Amino acid sequence: MRKSTKGEAMQSDILYLLHGADQAMSAYDILAVLRKAAPRLAPMTVYRALKTLCANVQVLRIESLNAYALRQTEDTDGPVILSICDECGALRETVAPEVLVSLTRMAQQSGIEPTHHVVEIHGQCSDCGTADLNSRGHLTAPDEDRKQKHSRGTHDQ
Ligand SMILES: [Zn+2]
Numbered sequence: 001m002r003k004s005t006k007g008e009a010m011q012s013d014i015l016y017l018l019h020g021a022d023q024a025m026s027a028y029d030i031l032a033v034l035r036k037a038a039p040r041l042a043p044m045t046v047y048r049a050l051k052t053l054c055a056n057v058q059v060l061r062i063e064s065l066n067a068y069a070l071r072q073t074e075d076t077d078g079p080v081i082l083s084i085c086d087e088c089g090a091l092r093e094t095v096a097p098e099v100l101v102s103l104t105r106m107a108q109q110s111g112i113e114p115t116h117h118v119v120e121i122h123g124q125c126s127d128c129g130t131a132d133l134n135s136r137g138h139l140t141a142p143d144e145d146r147k148q149k150h151s152r153g154t155h156d157q
Contacts, residue, residue: 010049015058015070023089024067062091064120079117085125092125 004012017033018025025033031046050068053059060071062082073080073093079100080093100117107114 006045007049007052010045011053011058014046014049014053018059018068018070021069024062024065024069024091026065026067030068060091060093062120063118064122079119081119081121083121083123085128086122087124087128090125090127 013034014030017030027043027046027050030050031041031043034046035041050059050061054061054068057071057077059068060080060082061068062084065084069091071093072091073095076095078095078097081096081099083092083094084090099119103117103119104114
């Protein structure tokens, strides 16, 4: 059996940690937990492992929270639209390439050639309660039965 490298060991530690977490974790949180077992662990080691995990589409970076979570959608390596409950931290990934195509076109029309998309929607999940069915501007995707109170950056018109 091939001996795993230090980097690979770090990556599986992080995956294990994120798997057990019920919310996204910041790199600092991850470092703090891992340091309980390895007090001299360098932040750079954690950052490097996170970068690899993101590149391998195993972990998702949530820009607006400056945090990381396990990637849920396995059937695509393309960008996803993230819906985030501000109450409980629940995350939902939506694969909607047509929305991203529209956003690309919109950016191009304003003179920016996009290199990547970050679309994150904040709101309240149905478990947390008061999401308003009639709220304007919520994202509707075929597999999206949730309601967002505050939708931003997802209009394709
Ligand atoms: Zn919630």
